[in-house]
Amino acid sequence: MDVMPKWAEVILVPLISLILAAILSALVILAIGENPVEAVNLMVTGAIGSTYGWGYTLYYATNFMFTGLAVSVAFHAGLFNIGGEGQAMLGGLGVALVLLFIPWPHWTIALLAATAGAAVFGALWAAIPAYLQAKRGSHIVITTIMFNFIAAAVLNYMLVNQLRPAGSMDPATERFREAVHLPNLHEMLAPIGINFSKAAPANVSLVIAIIACVLVWLLIWRTPLGLEIRSYGKSGRAAKYAGIGAVRITMIAMLISGALAGMMAINNVMGEAERLVLNAVEGAGFIGIAVALMGRSHPFGVFLAAILFGFLYQGGAELALWTSIPRELIVVIQALVILFTGALDNMVRMPLEKVFLAARNARASKSVEPAE
Amino acid sequence: MDFLALFDLAVLDSTIRLATPLLLACLAGLFSERAGIFDIGLEGKMLFAAFFSAAVAALTGSVWLGLLAGIASSMVLSGIHGLASITFRGNQLISGVAINFLAAGMTVLIAQDWFQQGGRTPSLIGGGRFEPIILPFAESLRGVPFLGPIYAELISGHSILVYVALLAVPGTWWLLFRTRFGLRLRAVGENPAAVDTAGVSVVGLRFVAVGICGVLCGIAGAYLATGLQAGFVKDMTAGRGFIALAALIFAKWRPWHALWATLLFGYLQAIALRPDIIEGALGFKVQVQLLDALPYILTVVILAGFVGKAIPPRAGGEPYVKER
Numbered sequence: 184m185d186v187m188p189k190w191a192e193v194i195l196v197p198l199i200s201l202i203l204a205a206i207l208s209a210l211v212i213l214a215i216g217e218n219p220v221e222a223v224n225l226m227v228t229g230a231i232g233s234t235y236g237w238g239y240t241l242y243y244a245t246n247f248m249f250t251g252l253a254v255s256v257a258f259h260a261g262l263f264n265i266g267g268e269g270q271a272m273l274g275g276l277g278v279a280l281v282l283l284f285i286p287w288p289h290w291t292i293a294l295l296a297a298t299a300g301a302a303v304f305g306a307l308w309a310a311i312p313a314y315l316q317a318k319r320g321s322h323i324v325i326t327t328i329m330f331n332f333i334a335a336a337v338l339n340y341m342l343v344n345q346l347r348p349a350g351s352m353d354p355a356t357e358r359f360r361e362a363v364h365l366p367n368l369h370e371m372l373a374p375i376g377i378n379f380s381k382a383a384p385a386n387v388s389l390v391i392a393i394i395a396c397v398l399v400w401l402l403i404w405r406t407p408l409g410l411e412i413r414s415y416g417k418s419g420r421a422a423k424y425a426g427i428g429a430v431r432i433t434m435i436a437m438l439i440s441g442a443l444a445g446m447m448a449i450n451n452v453m454g455e456a457e458r459l460v461l462n463a464v465e466g467a468g469f470i471g472i473a474v475a476l477m478g479r480s481h482p483f484g485v486f487l488a489a490i491l492f493g494f495l496y497q498g499g500a501e502l503a504l505w506t507s508i509p510r511e512l513i514v515v516i517q518a519l520v521i522l523f524t525g526a527l528d529n530m531v532r533m534p535l536e537k538v539f540l541a542a543r544n545a546r547a548s549k550s551v552e553p554a555e
Numbered sequence: 556m557d558f559l560a561l562f563d564l565a566v567l568d569s570t571i572r573l574a575t576p577l578l579l580a581c582l583a584g585l586f587s588e589r590a591g592i593f594d595i596g597l598e599g600k601m602l603f604a605a606f607f608s609a610a611v612a613a614l615t616g617s618v619w620l621g622l623l624a625g626i627a628s629s630m631v632l633s634g635i636h637g638l639a640s641i642t643f644r645g646n647q648l649i650s651g652v653a654i655n656f657l658a659a660g661m662t663v664l665i666a667q668d669w670f671q672q673g674g675r676t677p678s679l680i681g682g683g684r685f686e687p688i689i690l691p692f693a694e695s696l697r698g699v700p701f702l703g704p705i706y707a708e709l710i711s712g713h714s715i716l717v718y719v720a721l722l723a724v725p726g727t728w729w730l731l732f733r734t735r736f737g738l739r740l741r742a743v744g745e746n747p748a749a750v751d752t753a754g755v756s757v758v759g760l761r762f763v764a765v766g767i768c769g770v771l772c773g774i775a776g777a778y779l780a781t782g783l784q785a786g787f788v789k790d791m792t793a794g795r796g797f798i799a800l801a802a803l804i805f806a807k808w809r810p811w812h813a814l815w816a817t818l819l820f821g822y823l824q825a826i827a828l829r830p831d832i833i834e835g836a837l838g839f840k841v842q843v844q845l846l847d848a849l850p851y852i853l854t855v856v857i858l859a860g861f862v863g864k865a866i867p868p869r870a871g872g873e874p875y876v877k878e879r
Contacts, residue, residue, distance in 0.1 A: 211661075215668040263648055311855075321858035322867070324648050325804065328595065328797055329851040329858075336848035344842070472652060509667045509674065514660030518653045526639035526650030533643075 186536045186543075197477055197484075197524055199531050204519035211515055217508055229501025230494045238368055238383015239500070243467075244493030245385065245450045248392040250471025251489050252399050253305075253444035255480040259403055260436035261416035266312060266327025267444040268468025269334030270305040274445025275452040276341060277304030279459035282359045283346070293363040297453050298391065298446055305445015306438040308334060313437030317430040323437075331468075342461055355460040365454045388450035393486070395443065400482040402439075412436050444468060466514075473517050476525040492517070561836045564708045566825050571713065572783055574821025575720045576601065576775040576792075580799035581806065581813045582720075582727050583771035589731065589808060590764030591744035591870040595651035596636055597772055598796025599658030604629040604776025606662040609676040609787035610669060612683040618781050621683070622716075625780075626773030632658065633769030641761050644874030655796075663789050674789040676780075685714035685782040714782040716774060723771065727810040740764055744868035747875040757875045775799075801854035808868065820850045 187195075209219035230236045250267045257264035264270075281300035287293035312326035342354040351357075367386040369379045403409040415422040415432040423429060451463050470492055477491070478484025499513035523531065580597045587594040604625035612621030632654050639650040663674035670676055693711035697703045731737035739760055743750045747757045779795075780787045798820050805819075806812035826833060827846040834840050 315859050319860050326855055329855050332851045333848045336844040340844040509663055511660040511663040514656050518656035522653035526645035526653055529643040
């Protein structure tokens with residue numbers, strides 16, 4: 184099984200996949216008559232060339248950390264949660280309800296309450312598909328896809344018919360109170376003398392996202408529950424013989440996954456928009472899939488991949504601003520990353536394995552020779 | 556209260572038109588999934604085909620060339636799906652997700668490059684669109700009570716692709732259940748090892764199935780952009796690929812049931828456009844969001860097995876590894 188050394192598995196395979204995706208993206212840019220080198224330059228300047236750019240990059244990255252972790256936890260249990268989008272939408276609803284109907288005195292308590300609200304709503308939205316998978320054998324991929332659409336309808340109904348302030352045409356809630364305004368990176372870094380851009384939306388949720396990365400790592404690799412989740416994901420039948428309940432693990436893993444996806448809402452709804460709008464999630468739930476695949480479902484990998492996608496997102500917005508390349512370029516890059524790191528994984532892996540196998544055989548035969 | 560208004564001819568007429576892309580995509584998925592290849596990339600393939608059919612029709616003025624381009628482009632994506640999920644034994648679901656995003660991004664990117672109209676194609680006129688076909692005697696029979704208007708309004712007057720879709724139902728049934736090819740195709744989705752033992756190529760059969768899926772998705776997309784509407788707009792499939800997927804489960808992977816399921820979902824789409832009729836018929840207002848979500852809710856209920864259990868082909872989603 185282990186033909187390749189660990190470093191090749193963890194670094195080389197994703198790196199080659201990423202390079203393939205990058206080459207193809209460059210070809211796409213060339214094909215539409217733009218200069219890939221210039222495009223990369225623009226993206227780098229726009230996304231990480233200023234604290235303003237960094238602020239947006241990190242803001243997007245925060246979203247993707249949550250959704251990427253959500254997909255990863257489910258992956259570890261052998262489940263493909265494609266419903267991060269819907270769970271994040273419902274998380275937004277949870278945040279909005281918590282913040283609109285309770286007059287919180289300070290943002291710190293409000294943040295804790297909103298995080299809990301987001302997590303509970305996201306987890307509940309994942310609970311039904313999880314239960315149906317565990318108890319009735321309904322394929323979780325299909326049910327979570329369906330739940331994305333149902334979530335969109337629910338959110339639409341809530342915003343248009345229930346939460347919209349009287350007299351407003353905009354399907355959105357009213358603004359949250361000033362007291363629950365989350366400090367952004369400018370406000371956080373000013374006391375220690377760093378002058379960060381005021382306009383950028385990155386906020387204290389980034390810290391929560393990083394804490395979530397650490398907690399997920401602890402959960403998956405340092406707790407008995409994590410061991411159970413991973414064993415169930417590797418082989419459901421073997422786990423069953425070891426006394427690990429399929430229903431229990433499926434439910435727990437999906438509840439955690441849904442909660443993580445829902446928690447994204449503290450960043451985009453509470454931190455950035457400060458009200459709930461219709462398309463608050465903006466596809467971040469789906470980008471979580473790409474992030475988890477690229478990060479090999481490891482929290483540190485997810486952290487790095489989320490920052491990379493944050494960079495792509497902000498860079499792509501800058502590209503759309505300064506060139507004729509539409510924002511959809513990012514969707515193409517995202518698709519290529521999913522394709523190469525996910526679906527075409529074996530295409531990269533098989534030749535690599537051959538190389539390593541040949542190298543190992545060559546070494547082995549050399550060490551045998553003197554004995555003869 | 557006017558309950559019969561729910562079955563107004565105009566509503567039923569638009570039901571047929573809205574059900575057509577769903578039906579074609581549903582049958583496309585049927586071929587693929589019966590052969591053991593899950594396909595959640597129906598949406599992307601339709602979108603790709605919608606764009607390329609509209610673009611080529613706009614550039615050449617010929618809707619038939621547009622149709623061919625649509626089918627070809629959809630088959631390219633099918634090829635990628637086959638390469639990833641059959642040749643390289645990758646995860647079929649992840650490949651489907653990638654294909655959906657690839658189509659969503661590439662269509663806008665190319666549309667912007669070719670036409671500079673913000674991700675849409677120019678509106679199609681004249682030969683660039685599929686025109687409605689008036690069936691023989693439609694006008695002269697209109698006077699016949701009851702059946703006359705049904706024939707003239709409902710059955711006659713659709714574009715050729717609508718009839719192609721309807722004929723594809725018996726065609727699919729015949730191919731899958733009355734031919735040797737169909738038997739093998741179904742077997743490869745249930746027990747590929749047995750097919751392999753019989754000396755038939757599992758890989759070959761699955762590629763053919765994925766190819767047929769591409770053709771049907773191509774027609775579905777072409778109908779969207781050149782029949783139902785006059786041109787491509789960004790994200791114009793609007794979840795139809797997933798509704799088709801839902802219909803496929805609703806139909807339990809059977810062709811005739813696929814027809815009924817897609818007609819039902821088409822009807823839900825058609826009636827959602829006429830809230831006035833619903834209110835008139837039922838006496839109360841039905842939230843349009845509920846109608847939007849109904850196909851998905853029904854599918855979850857079916858999947859949950861509370862109303863007849865939906866059991867997918869047994870080898871679905873699993874790459875086939877030959878014994879060594």
